Amino acid sequence: MSAKILIVGAGPVGMTLALELAKYGVDFDMIDKRAAKSSASKALSVSAASLKVFQGLGLEDKFNGVGKRVSDIYVYYRGRRCAHIDKRRLDGPFDYYLSLPQPETEAILEQQMAEREIAVRYETECRLVENTADAVHVEWTRSGSDVVERHSYDHVVACDGAHGVVAKKLGLPFREYDYGRHFVMGDVRFDRQLAMETTSYFVTDDGFMIYLPMAGGITRLVVGRRGPLPSPGFVPSTADLQQAFDAYFPQQARITEVVWASGARMFAKVAETNRLGRVFFAGDAFHLFSPIGGQGMNTGLQDAFNLGWKLAWVSHGLAHPRLLETYRHERMATVEKTFANVHRNTLQILREIETDAAANAFVPHPGNRALYRRDLPLEFSGFQVDYADADGGLAGRHVPYFTGLADVLPVASSWDLPQLARNVVFAASPAVCRDLEPMIAEFDRVATPLAAPPAAAALSLDVNDVCLVRPDGYIGYAGDLVGLRAYLERHYRHPSAH
Numbered sequence: 001m002s003a004k005i006l007i008v009g010a011g012p013v014g015m016t017l018a019l020e021l022a023k024y025g026v027d028f029d030m031i032d033k034r035a036a037k038s039s040a041s042k043a044l045s046v047s048a049a050s051l052k053v054f055q056g057l058g059l060e061d062k063f064n065g066v067g068k069r070v071s072d073i074y075v076y077y078r079g080r081r082c083a084h085i086d087k088r089r090l091d092g093p094f095d096y097y098l099s100l101p102q103p104e105t106e107a108i109l110e111q112q113m114a115e116r117e118i119a120v121r122y123e124t125e126c127r128l129v130e131n132t133a134d135a136v137h138v139e140w141t142r143s144g145s146d147v148v149e150r151h152s153y154d155h156v157v158a159c160d161g162a163h164g165v166v167a168k169k170l171g172l173p174f175r176e177y178d179y180g181r182h183f184v185m186g187d188v189r190f191d192r193q194l195a196m197e198t199t200s201y202f203v204t205d206d207g208f209m210i211y212l213p214m215a216g217g218i219t220r221l222v223v224g225r226r227g228p229l230p231s232p233g234f235v236p237s238t239a240d241l242q243q244a245f246d247a248y249f250p251q252q253a254r255i256t257e258v259v260w261a262s263g264a265r266m267f268a269k270v271a272e273t274n275r276l277g278r279v280f281f282a283g284d285a286f287h288l289f290s291p292i293g294g295q296g297m298n299t300g301l302q303d304a305f306n307l308g309w310k311l312a313w314v315s316h317g318l319a320h321p322r323l324l325e326t327y328r329h330e331r332m333a334t335v336e337k338t339f340a341n342v343h344r345n346t347l348q349i350l351r352e353i354e355t356d357a358a359a360n361a362f363v364p365h366p367g368n369r370a371l372y373r374r375d376l377p378l379e380f381s382g383f384q385v386d387y388a389d390a391d392g393g394l395a396g397r398h399v400p401y402f403t404g405l406a407d408v409l410p411v412a413s414s415w416d417l418p419q420l421a422r423n424v425v426f427a428a429s430p431a432v433c434r435d436l437e438p439m440i441a442e443f444d445r446v447a448t449p450l451a452a453p454p455a456a457a458a459l460s461l462d463v464n465d466v467c468l469v470r471p472d473g474y475i476g477y478a479g480d481l482v483g484l485r486a487y488l489e490r491h492y493r494h495p496s497a498h
Helices: 012-023 048-056 102-115 165-170 238-248 296-315 321-349 366-381 414-420 430-441 453-458 481-491
Strands: 005-008 028-032 068-070 072-077 080-086 097-099 124-131 136-142 148-153 155-158 174-190 199-203 208-213 219-226 255-271 279-281 423-427 447-451 466-469 475-479
Touching: 005 012, 005 148, 012 028, 012 102, 012 296, 028 124, 048 296, 048 414, 080 366, 124 165, 136 155, 155 165, 155 296, 165 279, 174 238, 208 238, 219 238, 238 255, 255 321, 296 321, 321 481, 423 430, 423 453, 430 447, 430 481, 447 453, 466 481, 475 481
Parallel strands: 005 028, 005 155, 072 199, 155 279, 423 447
Antiparallel strands: 068 097, 072 080, 124 136, 136 148, 174 219, 174 255, 199 208, 208 219, 423 466, 466 475
16 A cells, blocks of 8 residues: 555545645545546635635635635625625635636646646546445546556545545435525626626525626626426526526626536535545535535535645554544534525525514614624634634634744744644743643644744733644644643654654
């Protein structure tokens, strides 16, 4: 067994995982049944939380200057504006979502893969996945060949989409919700410049249209309709999209070009688990949401970033195998929360709310100012859902954004910390840091101690406290030194053990 890990699927989730494993020097194979990269437009929204992931991979410069930055989301009901989500209320550099077609996101990741000399075996399909106590045995065939190749891995990660073969081979159970609707969408050009440059939801009692501005004078229209998709593989015509635009949009314009169009059933599904033995599931192979809010690909990127460093350190013998179990419970919990949020918002948009109180929950009034000032910007950015317990502590939360680290670390901000590929333990003071150093010396391959006043202030550390920031940019522990030792010993191995 040369490569320790197999990644099945080379979409944005699989490539993010591959780049993370490569950062840690892990040997892995990567296969995809497609002939080459996808040209379909698919996902459009790159959330603020996903941009934080890409910053942690050192790709922030690659995403600067591409796509269209959108800070406002408006909702109109029966032609009247009823809601405004302002992402400028977010802390940190990403007070927007990036409107960027999935092929362009994939192109950036593919370029980085090429620079890292990471190869993908395209036109290669799994035929057998055998999950045993000691290894995962995989059989695959390549296009045009009858030769069956058999390989064994420590772990397999299925990133092969909603119809993924790995889930089917292993019988992964799913819970599904059918909204009894379908949607059509198209990336279009108009005959004139429209004044509206913000994402807008236009809702009536019979359906909805989402207006999504993109770069280069292109706009995506997503139109929800009652009933099933007219036929398998249905693609709306220019006339279909024009009719919907005329019915919902407050300005007149003619569609002159349809760059891309598609249609799909409107449903959601979540796997009962994201781990079966030595096989993990991420992205659409694990969960699929309605298109409302653009959470699908973004949630998958969080899956990959959560799992990558854990697989790497277990593969290198630096962490206990039980660290991998945290992927299961952390991502299951967050995906359930995300599904609940998206499902609620979808029912709102579809006007399928049981009570007047629920139906009016998002109508602005003095009693829900916090919803619009804080909760909805966080939710639609991907920052509201984290791994924190209900006790309100720091552990499990996204590390807050702060700068002032360049004098003590080779990074500029807290959101660059994942580039270091290790835990960083911030101490409240130099004295606490000195007390901390002997403990960290026992785990020196996975953690770095540091006293940095900007961190102590941003994290609101008490005088004797420490805070451990994980390699994925989440807070793993916050508290005293006794608790920190217990945390480290629970997850990581002493040098003498490897």
